Amino acid sequence: MLLTADNKVQTWGDNSKGQLGIGTVGPSATKNTFQDVPGLDNVREIAAGCDYTLALKFDGTVWAWGDNSKGQLGDGTGGGSSAFSNKPVQVKGLPVNPSTQASQPGGTGTGTGTDATQGTGPSVREIVAGYDHAYALTSEDKVLSWGNNDNGQLGDAATTDNSVRTTTQQATGLPSVQSISAGRGYGLAVRTDEDGDHSNDIIAWGQNNFGQLGSGDDLKHTLRDNDQYVTVFPQADEPDNPFTRVTAGSGQTSYAY
Template sequence: MDGWGANTFGQLGDGTNGDSNVPMPVTMLAAAVRTTAAGGGHSLARLDGDTVQCWGGNSSGQLGDGSNNDSNVPVTVIGLSGVDAVAGGGSHSLALLDNGTVQAWGSNASGQLGDGTNNDSNVPVGAGGFPDTVVKVACGGEHSLALLDSGEVMAWGANTQGQLGDGTLNDSAIPVSVSGVTNAMDIAGGRDHSLAVLADGTVLAWGGNGAGQLGDGTNNPNSVPVGVFNLTGVTAVDAGSGGNFSLALLGDDGTIQAWGDNSSGQLGDGTNNPSNVPVAVQNLASSVLALAAGSSHSLALLSDNTLQVWGDNGLGQLGDGTNNSSNVPVTLGSPTAVIFLAAGDSHSLAV
């Protein structure tokens, strides 16, 4: 497993706090990594044996090791086993267990842990109130999302821009139902917006929209889901927990559409102009299997298991050996044979 980009808090996990514009191996992992996730300034890995290790910033307990001390090497999340997936928010973390329940830890000022309180926790606590089995979790900046087996979506935490999608602007410390979503198959959270892919390949979005990140042709926030303009055939979406843009993978042809903030070229369309409707990412070398969004940069895993990256590169988060931003994808020479990727605010991870 490798990391690159910002490393102020140790989020690259290489035992240093120095930024790197090339991939660096994560050290001291307890077992082989199966999947990974990234928060604003911290990183998570689900290991063989379905336990979790985290590293990076820990001021709110987002590493889950019982302390509030940053760590530049992986530490084990206390008491977690049977983990199927992990997700990272601005300063909080989620784990989906194999029994369909959710554990959460870290910052909770807006209720993003979903345990009915606003108390931070440096060890996992149960997020409660789901009427059905949870099959996927996602984090925004200060909110959380869960996709249920029924196709419904629930959300909790900050809601000042309507990112919970329940028709209000009220924060919630327990999960609430996103209005009108009954057949979702993927979810993602941005800094203050949320996304859901429906079974028919269309996308709904809700929350903040100042940069056009809802993709509905306006810049108006919305506290209930709205359709992303003229977008079909989508199989996956992502939006960084610190970002105001969105990415969508079109499954039929392996291309990417992007919308929202583009000040660093993170839409990958060859411009730095924001767009409130989807635009095509240019110059992709082959079909895309998976994608990830940071605060202002983007990553794509290609069909040959290599990576392309674009957007902000001031801290080396593109990993191409430079600190030059790019508004079109550039190919990363290493690592190769990637199977999973993730993006934090200004760092990147690959397994």
């Protein structure tokens, strides 16, 4: 997919789970040339997971389409192998900045994005799509998450092993972060700490079967029952080379730069 200069989204390829967002689904709907996602405009950022897509609009709302078998569309539905949406639906429960919200047009022709259920306060500044879970990073450096949670990758420190979240949850098991990335069953982030003691530390949590958390073992970190995230690289060990970004690959490989 691509984001055009006039802030529209174009997609092409496999459409077996509606991941092109064009209102059709199935092998016969697969496209080998790009298609506009109908009704979706004023988009400033896009992110692609496995068979699903997220789009962040200038009004602060987030829209999703495609596979929803693990609740990764965040619209309160999903869970089950046949769940999908072939057109954009709004992710529920994310904060919307009221100062920009009213000045922007709607995303799918269904309104202005001023639905009060989206709340007010800090805005979403970044979206991240993992294999089948997703993160939204707010202007206050807080993480909201939704989708598959079978390895604790949502960072919500849930006390029960509820493996699917169909709406956004605050990642209460994580500190404030300035950058975040989602892989297959795990997450990485660069910390921001108000007291400065841990600023730019790289942390990781979730699945660790291939050592992708960088913890020196293959034990996963679900953040449940007082479990803690892993500090992969303390910034204090590299004072002259501040970390700014991380990337979590779907093939269980992690990068920092």
